[in-house]
Amino acid sequence: MNINNFSNPLHLNKVKVNDNYFNEYLNLIKTVVIPYQYNALNDLIPGAPKSYCISNFIKASSVCSSLKAGIPVPVFPVDKWEYKETECSFNSFLGWCFQDTDAYKWIEAASYVLVNEKNDALKKQVDDLVDLICSAQLENGYLDTLYIINDRSKIFSNLKDRHELYCFGHLTEAAVAYYNSTGNNKLLNAAIRFADLICDYFGDNKNQGYPGHEIAESALVKLYYITRNEKYINQAELFIKRRGTKPYYFDIERCYNRTDNSIDYEYNQAHMPAVKQNEAVGHAVRGVYLYRGMAEIAKVKKDDCVFNACKNIWNNIVNKKLYITGGIGSTAVGEAFSFDYDLPNDLAYCETCASIGLAMFSRRMFEINPISSYFDVFEQALYNTVLASMGSDGKSFFYVNPLEVLPVASKKDERKNHVKTRRQKWFGCACCPPNLARFLSSIGEYCFSENSSTLFVNLYIGANAQFTNGCIDVQSNYLSSGNVILYVKPNKPFKLALRIPAWCDNFTINCDYEMINGYAVLSINKNTNVEISFDLKVKLIRCSNLVRANIGKVAVARGPVVYCAESIDNCENLQLLKINPNGDFVFNENGTIIADGFVEQPDESLYDEYKPVPLKKCKITLIPYNSWGNRGETEMSVYLRV
Amino acid sequence: MNINNFSNPLHLNKVKVNDNYFNEYLNLIKTVVIPYQYNALNDLIPGAPKSYCISNFIKASSVCSSLKAGIPVPVFPVDKWEYKETECSFNSFLGWCFQDTDAYKWIEAASYVLVNEKNDALKKQVDDLVDLICSAQLENGYLDTLYIINDRSKIFSNLKDRHELYCFGHLTEAAVAYYNSTGNNKLLNAAIRFADLICDYFGDNKNQGYPGHEIAESALVKLYYITRNEKYINQAELFIKRRGTKPYYFDIERCYNRTDNSIDYEYNQAHMPAVKQNEAVGHAVRGVYLYRGMAEIAKVKKDDCVFNACKNIWNNIVNKKLYITGGIGSTAVGEAFSFDYDLPNDLAYCETCASIGLAMFSRRMFEINPISSYFDVFEQALYNTVLASMGSDGKSFFYVNPLEVLPVASKKDERKNHVKTRRQKWFGCACCPPNLARFLSSIGEYCFSENSSTLFVNLYIGANAQFTNGCIDVQSNYLSSGNVILYVKPNKPFKLALRIPAWCDNFTINCDYEMINGYAVLSINKNTNVEISFDLKVKLIRCSNLVRANIGKVAVARGPVVYCAESIDNCENLQLLKINPNGDFVFNENGTIIADGFVEQPDESLYDEYKPVPLKKCKITLIPYNSWGNRGETEMSVYLRV
Structure with missing residues (x-):
């Protein structure tokens, strides 16, 4: 590790968030979630x-x-x-x-x-x-x-x-x-x-x-x-x-008295020395909390050995165990990571706390080695699983965040008992809702990171921040138009490092910059208005064909936001839909995407000789995954056939 | 119900099986399975x-x-x-x-x-x-x-x-x-x-x-x-x-003291009056044993009400809850039926006993109403799940018969703990192996059914049989060439009813016949050699698109025998294979089918922008599902992408 790369977050009292997108969430946390949860802790929520x-x-x-x-x-x-x-x-x-x-x-x-x-x-x-x-x-x-x-x-x-x-x-x-x-x-x-x-x-x-x-x-x-x-x-x-x-x-x-090897402590990440671990295993929340702690120790102690273990584990998660929604934990059995490439959509656990922990772990990794992929993953978790876990009312929450929901399955199939079709008022085991509240209410702390030479902008959330070398005011339309303006006032010259998200193929910046580790790095010597524009075109994302659940399918994303289809907008049996990859994808003001696609007629017989399936053209309505389930019980699917 | 349609089976002492295909199984039962199971009952099988x-x-x-x-x-x-x-x-x-x-x-x-x-x-x-x-x-x-x-x-x-x-x-x-x-x-x-x-x-x-x-x-x-x-x-x-x-x-x-409705007795089929049930629910073996008993009572008591319940339940199973392999019971939770169209391949339970019970139930239904679909289903269960449950050594057995197996999942994913990758020597709960032995050793009893006017040939298994109106000698190459010769000697004129399986689009019979309820019915007045030839062409079978697990996939079948791919013959990650529906399907002497297909290269990154997947031509080797798992641990899949 190179300690010159180390950076530290700006403390929350240095950052004032004022963001078109997040203000609503932060206001909800303040006015609804925190009072509601106080009542929940006091057993005052009827039902x-x-x-x-x-x-x-x-x-x-x-x-x-x-x-x-x-x-x-x-x-x-x-x-x-x-x-x-x-x-x-x-x-x-x-x-x-x-x-x-x-x-x-x-x-x-x-x-x-x-x-x-x-x-x-x-x-x-x-x-x-x-x-x-x-x-x-x-x-x-x-x-x-x-x-x-x-x-x-x-x-x-x-x-x-x-x-x-x-x-x-x-x-x-x-x-x-x-x-x-x-x-x-x-x-x-x-x-x-x-x-x-x-x-x-x-x-x-x-x-x-x-x-x-x-x-x-x-x-x-x-x-x-x-x-x-x-x-x-x-x-x-x-x-x-x-x-x-x-x-x-x-x-x-x-x-x-250990006489056989059938019992191990993978569940607790205690099956082998932590510093030798290179695969994320066991209870997902425990895992990412450990890995976060390891990264923190690696930084304070400048311990390459611990940092390497963290890198191996982080790579294992991101390359083989991460849902496109930033969810982790493929199985409800032990609320745990499963084996590589086992990412079922309907049986997913994807606990809210686990995505929060993954974001925290990624952020600590970034503080040691400032490469853009760490906050790419942070952002993936934040805008999808984390935000999806709270209802638009601020009073209902998902603990489990699957990528495919069929209401009849949740009711009749005990394997999917953990998959709720509606957000719950509270949980007996209620780790997630208050974790979400503390995470979102401190989101300002994750936006920036600094060291003596550089201010890193990691999240494009509208905010005003004081840092060692100056102050910055971020005006963000990151999710709507992709345009962000940063008003920078230096005390002394410094580098401004702007994360270029992996999802973005095209961007423009109105200043000279150099790309370093996925960051566009600008030299700031005077008051500067930095304008950056990210191309937010709708993209079809394929998952690796080593993931059995997703073969032949795609997900739709726009910027960091993953989309999904609900049957309420489309039809029952979402598996009958097919996205037309050569069709149009129209993004609407209300945040939905209308995609060109096809729909199959439901088959009447259970088995029959194969013949090519007749397809009827249709429009497929997609909504952000983070807003699914706000309109009553409905089928939902992130992946659609292509 | 029309009691003129009733028929009765020929008792086993009237039927002597001598069949190219089954002799091997019957010999195995006699020489290996029965002695082996005797030792098992006496706790004499090491390990x-x-x-x-x-x-x-x-x-x-x-x-x-x-x-x-x-x-x-x-x-x-x-x-x-x-x-x-x-x-x-x-x-x-x-x-x-x-x-x-x-x-x-x-x-x-x-x-x-x-x-x-x-x-x-x-x-x-x-x-x-x-x-x-x-x-x-x-x-x-x-x-x-x-x-x-x-x-x-x-x-x-x-x-x-x-x-x-x-x-x-x-x-x-x-x-x-x-x-x-x-x-x-x-x-x-x-x-x-x-x-x-x-x-x-x-x-x-x-x-x-x-x-x-x-x-x-x-x-x-x-x-x-x-x-x-x-x-x-x-x-x-x-x-x-x-x-x-x-x-x-x-x-x-x-x-x-029943104060809530959260507990019911679906597991035991005791949640509502049996005669009002119209959906197969609960523990699958219990279910089909009940339904068989109901059909028997319906016949003896000539009870239309009970028979109608049986018909509704049988139709529910066959139209919405039946695997192509004749397996039933989609979930290990309660070893049970799941909801309509929930037929996951990898999580299937498909207990051997359940398929045996389904065959027995179907046979009793036939005895009341002689339509061909009952023995179509019997045959589907027999040639696939039932035969698959025993290893070629006669000493190893599957209890659970999934349609897709990934060894790493069975080892590392507790949701698939019940899915064994190799047949087991014995089970603590060993209902299936002896059930298989009693079923196969009495298979002759299921071949024919008779009433005063008609002899029904339900299974084309080589056998010699005495019945009320004469005797019959069946020489069968049903599974190899599709040719069956029936040497019939009447005591007095009678109708010979030959089941025409639903899988068969083309067949020839060297006599005049009339089609009644899926049976070709011949009038026999004198000694006759009836030659029937079934076209055994390889077929691609699609499952209903209401079954999410199989959408975009096909199974390969030849006659009643369903095929599968094992990675030992093909490649790791069977999901990378695609069947070419317009390609050739070559049936080999050894029972395998070589199909034209394509294979995808494994993706290296977990997520990427979608682009059409390059396909490489390949040959796909398929073996009968009933012989899978006889060559060590390997991936297996019945359904392949098309």
């Missing part, structure tokens, strides 16, 4: 599954008070992933074992909103929640309501399947966001106390454990950046370097 | 999962002795489907709860072999096993080793999920076969004693239960035909007419 999140903190706080007062506290089992009201004591922890993180993600999202906006009511909600959380922390710094409420004696006894270190990670991400946004260090101090306990418990010659669900690695890196205390980065590195080494910690933890 | 079948009978026999002697007998749980050695007492029942049936099916197969062949060693094995079985019967006639060994007090307490009535059914089918073959009525008497207990326990105003896994219905019909005691047919009719009526018996049995 939605209960979260129990806040009530668990209240119970844990009460336990802490009792412990301090020397009052005996009951013990409940900690043997499950999910604690159901029908099976558990009302006084015990309820919900999924990682339920705390929903509060942390909500605080993170709210904190990002508070960066640029005075909102006393929201601020008070956050402050009150922070107070509640801090009151639930044990004296030694431990903070996970499942174990605090149910059984203090079992803390850190099941790293593989419970989520204490995962909860720590989200606590810390929230704490850092809250501190950066408000200057209030109360939650940050709680996170540091927990981190200190973790460093003490899992230090060099101490317990050799590592997280079953990764994210603590990234959290420790964040604490390092904010405190500059090296013990945090060292603990993160320990977690990564230990991971998957033999004897397997998860074997030891489970007193598992 | 194969244990059956425990015989050892359960030994334990049950010992329990019976103890009970008679007044010696106390221990009690074990009866709460599982499968009783594993690692979890259960060595003295208790082991294996699947329906394990007894494997012995019964083996006896049935062996009995069919003994019809036409003196084989003292085999006879002794059967006799000894019959003695063992009879020694395990309780004094009241009850005979199911799970409950006899583990808990006599729980008999008939869980009809839904245990298989006592299913075991009774197979006991009876074995007993009838054994009696017909050997004249020995020992097992038949045991079956009758059990049947009498059942009629007593489940009679008209008694316990309102019915089988969770059907087959007792058919068994009772068989007992009726052999004893002419109407109580058996009445009990069978009761089981069918009660099925699915409200209040649900399975609710009552489980003390289930």
Whole structure:
């Protein structure tokens, strides 16, 4: 790695987003999503599954008070992933074992909103929640309501399947966001106390454990950046370097006497040393969270070995395991990556969190090596799977983001039970909606990256930003006309590096530039209005013929936005449609594309002698994938026959 | 229904099969399969999962002795489907709860072999096993080793999920076969004693239960035909007419207080009254066993209402739920039928037993209404899924018969865990191999059907048969040249009805005939040599475009035999192949077909702008689907792109 290439993001308080396309989303996050999710955490959404999140903190706080007062506290089992009201004591922890993180993600999202906006009511909600959380922390710094409420004696006894270190990670991400946004260090101090306990418990010659669900690695890196205390980065590195080494910690933890090799820890990315991994495997969200942490460690520690592992894994994802929508995780079994080129459209898992994690991982890779493909993938995930996961009402969400939906299959075929035909109000396991909220509300942080010589423009989102060498105002019509104007005011000469997306064959810039690693690099010496125009022509995209599901088919894309057909606009049985590759593709003001195509008549008999199929000309209406499912239950398909 | 159309099969002792194609299979059954399966039942196959079948009978026999002697007998749980050695007492029942049936099916197969062949060693094995079985019967006639060994007090307490009535059914089918073959009525008497207990326990105003896994219905019909005691047919009719009526018996049995409608009994075909069902749903084997029983009742009772339900269900299967290979059951979840037109190739379940059951059901439908489509479907199941399920060694078997196999998917994708790439030595749940043995060893029984005026030739299998109006000798080259000669000697004039398969567009017969319901009907007044020649040209078959998995693809068939491609003959990634519909199809002596086609180069990038794919001409080697997987692990696909 070349440290001269390193770059750092602009912090959110340096970037003010004001974008034709995203304003609507950001406004929805602020006015609908965050209030709605606050109600969800408080179990106040009629008809939605209960979260129990806040009530668990209240119970844990009460336990802490009792412990301090020397009052005996009951013990409940900690043997499950999910604690159901029908099976558990009302006084015990309820919900999924990682339920705390929903509060942390909500605080993170709210904190990002508070960066640029005075909102006393929201601020008070956050402050009150922070107070509640801090009151639930044990004296030694431990903070996970499942174990605090149910059984203090079992803390850190099941790293593989419970989520204490995962909860720590989200606590810390929230704490850092809250501190950066408000200057209030109360939650940050709680996170540091927990981190200190973790460093003490899992230090060099101490317990050799590592997280079953990764994210603590990234959290420790964040604490390092904010405190500059090296013990945090060292603990993160320990977690990564230990991971998957033999004897397997998860074997030891489970007193598992390994006599056969049928059990491995691919699900947890702990089947082999992390630094030797070169294929993305197992639970997709865990995977990308680990890889993100590895990239962060690689950068801080300038560790080529870890960076190479990250490159191999990233290439494996992008070349063999990535849906065109930026989705990852081909199988609902273990919510996991599947084998190379296994990308079924109808059985896809493509969890929202996984695409967010992939975007975060890609962004960290970019910070080490500024090549355009990292933000190409970021953009692919953002404009498709991530945005698709939220309904236009801001109150309904997809957890799973398939590329093909047939309502009857989702109802009658248990293999497709996970594929919902409509966005849900909430989920018992609700990791995705608050993750989406925190991601979108901090989108400004991903737009730019800088080092001493260069400002990189990675996303063409309208924004005003202050950076070391000047300031920039981006006026963007990236998705509508492809035209972007950047008003640049330097303090001193610098390079402006503009990402040229891989989807764009033709672009013009009104200044001289040099292409480096997919970026058009301009020398800026004075106030300059840089005008860039991307050709947004509609394209047919073929998927590799090694992907069985897509052979003979194409997807339609315009810029980074992937399109899909819904039966509500076309016909039942979308497989009867064929795109005419030589036909017209008309882009309309409302965002739809009308394509020339053909339709087959449905066959009446199940089997018959083959003869060429008569085709009838038709117009095929396509809408952005990210807006599918907003008009009731309907068939949907990204790929159509060609 | 028109009772003048009714026909009856020729019993096996009237039919001696001697067929170029089937002799090899029948010889394999006799010399390899039956001895091998006897060893399997006795847990003597190294490396194969244990059956425990015989050892359960030994334990049950010992329990019976103890009970008679007044010696106390221990009690074990009866709460599982499968009783594993690692979890259960060595003295208790082991294996699947329906394990007894494997012995019964083996006896049935062996009995069919003994019809036409003196084989003292085999006879002794059967006799000894019959003695063992009879020694395990309780004094009241009850005979199911799970409950006899583990808990006599729980008999008939869980009809839904245990298989006592299913075991009774197979006991009876074995007993009838054994009696017909050997004249020995020992097992038949045991079956009758059990049947009498059942009629007593489940009679008209008694316990309102019915089988969770059907087959007792058919068994009772068989007992009726052999004893002419109407109580058996009445009990069978009761089981069918009660099925699915409200209040649900399975609710009552489980003390289930029905407050929501989320639970139904589709899995057991008990979600609505059987006679009102018009769609094949639930566990596919259970389904076709029920439908077969319904058709039998419809015939004996001349019940139009039941027959109409059978017709609706049969049409639903054949028009919307049938694989081209004669397989049924599109999903491994519940080993079940899926919704209409959901016929995935790679996720197919297509259990061998289900295709056997479909053949049996179709045959019973034919006996009521002699139209050719019933035996078209029988033939489709027989020549494809059924024959494919056994390896060329006679010692390895498929339970699941998919239409597309990718070895890496079976290994790495848990959704395809059920899809084996090689036939297995045996199965813990080993219903299929002995079912195959009993079915193939009685294939002669399915060739002909007769009534007072007509002899129907349904299968063109070489055989000599005696029937009411004469005798017939069939010399068949049905699958090789398409030529069949039938030497007919009448006692008195009769009609000879020859099935003209739906796959055959052109045929010639050297006599005058009239086409009735897909049969060429000849008047036979004197000794006649009927020569029929079927045009066996290779055909490309398209599946309905309502089946998403097969759109843009074709299957290749020659006569009733469906072909497939294996990568061992062609290339990796069979999806890269395309059949040229205008090319040549050369049929070779060894049974393969060489087709003109094209192959695509594998794409290197995962996504790229679409352009027409360059195709290279190639020859595609196809082999009969029923012989796939005999040459090691390889990709296989029935459907190829066109």
